[in-house]
Amino acid sequence: MSALVTLRQAAASVPDGALLTFGGFQLNRAPMALVFELLRQRRRGLRVVTLPNPLPLDLLVAGGAVAETEFGFIGFQFEDGFVTAPHVKRGIEAGSLSFRERDVYEIVQGLRAAALGLPYLQAPGIEASDYMTVNRTRTIEDPATGERVPVAPAIRPDVALVHAQMADRKGNLRIDDPYAEDLLARASGRVVATAETIVDRLEAPTIPHFLVDSVAEAPGGAFPTSCHHAYRYSGSHLRDYLAAASQARTADYLETFVNGPVDHAAFLRLVENPGRQIGELRVPKSTGMGGVITGSEGTADRLLVEMARAISDGDVVATGVASALPMLAIALARATHAPRLTYINCVGAVNPDVRAASPTSVDPRLLDVCEGTITLPDMFDLARRGRIDLMFFGAAQVDAEGRTNLTCIGEFAKPRVKLPGPAGSSSMRPYVPKVVILVPRHSPRSLPGRVDFTTTAPSPRNRTTTVLTDLARLDLLEGRLRVTSRRGGTALRDLRDRTGFPIEEDGEIARAPTDTERRALERLDPEGLRHRMI
């Protein structure tokens, strides 16, 4: 029984109004050829639910194909810095895009529930976040403790679009960098796939044929995202896309790349050859979340050193999406005082061999040089079983009581500034004994008295909660953030002026990076990428 179809047929099998999800993760192996073809075929009214995978959603929104969407994270990080998916962001700020935002774990649990034929699964961890309120999250009683536990209703996509490195005629898929495709395949009504190459018979498939409805051959099918072992993501095409979005030229982009080319092959001829390497690194136009270049070269080093020092030897440390800086800090810690740490990167790599700084923390090549692999859903469980000791979190805002905000500035439903979303932070923070929050730019806006939206909150299960900024280190003590140390040369009054809540303590002067630490950093990052990551 052959599952082979053309790309046109594959896309045509997805009807208007379908509940859609995507394989891939961040800038890796998104089913872009299928998405471009859906737009070419003028698909409308799609409902999109997605794990962290911003580009297919953003492109469909740009093309006016989306009626509503549900996501946990809409940002991505590449050499130009951090980007929040522009069309989704704009749609939400304008109030024109119907959306639902939840912790990625809730989406994972919803998919798992569907795969098991259950009406819901519990999603403990998010109890203290404002998502409970804005989503009117239902809770259920834990019979053992009497406590109320949040519930994730089953999510059953009609179609999962997946791009694979290889497939056979029967529909077996080989995926070199699996993220959550197995879960998506089991939760969704159908899997419609594309593959770089089709072979006669695939041994040891990643997704077996009996889970796949149809597969089409589509070399370059993930472009402009990466396809592990085939091509990297295209920074230059992303740049073109983002430029069109920021200059209100989305219509031009669609005309050129969607409506212009008659099919995917024509599209590929139009864009750069996906096999080409990314061009040389450029000075970033935009930087870390919500900030501008700070200018001080010592900032990156000091921050990295503070992050590394927070890790104890033997710790199990994890990073989520958009964690280029923490990944470098972990490499620094391993090279200096914590050689026996275990590093779990959410791309799915356990103890990847990180030899150099990288603008993205979720490069699939990490999977080729690691000691083991883990899927995204499994990583959430690991934290809940108490197996992760320390995790780094980003934040646009952290307030006096240690709440963070990655959600919005202004009203949730129609914010002034839409931020990228929690990823898995709302649900994971409560389970990690050592929480380290990174706020590169210390300002009254990033450290207000109270966050606009509580994305994550402290939990009694945390042992330590540390906030690291370019000026200071703060620790949560007795329910309030207090300055533990400040950068040498920072006057206490300056620090107070730049903090949106009262600072009573002086803190010590932070220990400058040692020679050992500096040398290690130079070895890891001779080109100084780290200075552009802040």
Place this chain on the structure above:
Amino acid sequence: MVVGLSGFSYQNPPMAIVREIIRRGVKDLTVVSGPTSGLETDLLIGAGCVRRVVTAGVAFEGVAAIAPAFRRAAERDTVSVWECDECIWHLALKAAAWDMPYMLWRGGVGTSLPELNPDLEEVTEGGRRYIRVPPVRPDIVFLHAAEADPFGNVRVAREAYLGRTFSERALTLACRGPVVATVERIVPNLNVAASPERTIVRGALVVPVPWGAHPGGVSGRYVPDLAHYREYAAAGEARRRDDPVPYQAYLERNVFGPDGQEAYLKQIGAARLDRLGMSWA
């Protein structure tokens, strides 16, 4: 103590470990095995080590419909049975692995399971009836597998003839404590890296114990010793009918007589083992 044991019917029971547990005189265990268990469970029950068993069934397919020591102990009420089926068994372990307060499941409604197993409650949610399955968390897990590398990556043989593994991963993720895997042989990590799809469990403590599943089989390595099972089943059945002599003799010959796996294999005999080893001309 709650002990998880891998093994499904004839496949991969950690028998060398089980015989050692019996020799040490361990008692009052809750055994989580299966989901359909075999000799590893029945022998522990027969040797008096078990207080409670969490399994969907104990049987020797084609040899004995009901494992004899299990049957005897259940009928005399000396072992309590956590009544369930295979799906409920898996869900209890998943609830532990996912840290869920419970999992809902449709299988089991309208059956005797909730009545026999107080941990399984029948509830109504959204107008439908479900069984509520609580987490089951082993304190330690023992597996047997074809091979592992020195870093604790446990895997199946290339020639594994079963298109599935059984409960190794489920037990491992649910386990509070260490996972110990006896394996037929240790292989270099390079082998593991070359075919990672064969790795089923990571981070186990590994011990090379050739023929560690005997008389059970290891998929791709050796078949079960059905003659041995028949002998055991007959001894167990005799004991159930109040003739304890054959079973005691079995224990003496296979468990208490030999001081370890090597001595055990010696009394089984190389010729017999040779006949069980899989080969492809």
Place this chain on the structure above:
Amino acid sequence: MGLRPGGVHGAEAPRTAAGDVARLLACVVARELSDGETVAFGLHAELLLAAALLAQRLHAPNLTIRHGLRVERGHELSPAAWTGEPTSRSHELVEYLEAHDAILDVASRSSPMRFCDVFFVGGMQIDREGSTNLIGLKGGDGRLAVRGPGSIGTTSIGTLARHVILFSGEHTTRRFVERVDYVSLPGWRRRAAAGLEGGPSLCVTPLAVLDFADGHMRLRSVHAHATEAEVRRRTGFALPGSPVRVTPPPTAEELAALREIDPSGRLDTLGPGPDGERP
């Protein structure tokens, strides 16, 4: 295509009466399987596997078989997994390694993920409404007197599969009872009371084929080697259904296909299943 080395094609084991019954039952079961379905069974593996392979050969080439391994066309009848046959080449036919908890797929409403469409199940007891019991038998005092093996995979898969066929290796009053002592798998009435639709569609025994109407078992056909009176006498409850047909015997085509599937005559030498008896 059995792969016993040294076996001479065409050489057969002596046929037995029991083997003839097994072959008949294999045909009866095979006729109930449709192309494109996925079939699973929790007992009588060899006989049901033979039936599934027969169906594949004759009218259901795309039947997928699940019993511990994913079976391809031409698969061995006696894989090492449960026969101790050391020269099994089943590993060459296995496509995909999955963990046993894939059986939880049976609850997924997202086809084609379901563990199976058709499920064969049996028990120590089967009752009038098609409930089965693998838990045990009660004594006179109402307490457990005879412990059964346990429900194994039957409860959930039987409850959630689209199509359940009961299979029994014996046809006796101790097996076919008015009401089971314990319920592993609920029949029609208990399902309805629990808010579940449907129930088992068929029951196949060495003497007869029975189906269900109004939630109760009734006689559909009696095998040629048995009589209607015998069947009724050996059933512990009244069986509506009259007049009763004769179960169509194996056709020449079916027998030829069975010889290919089972050249060494394993169906003539089957051991007891979990319900205690060989067919």
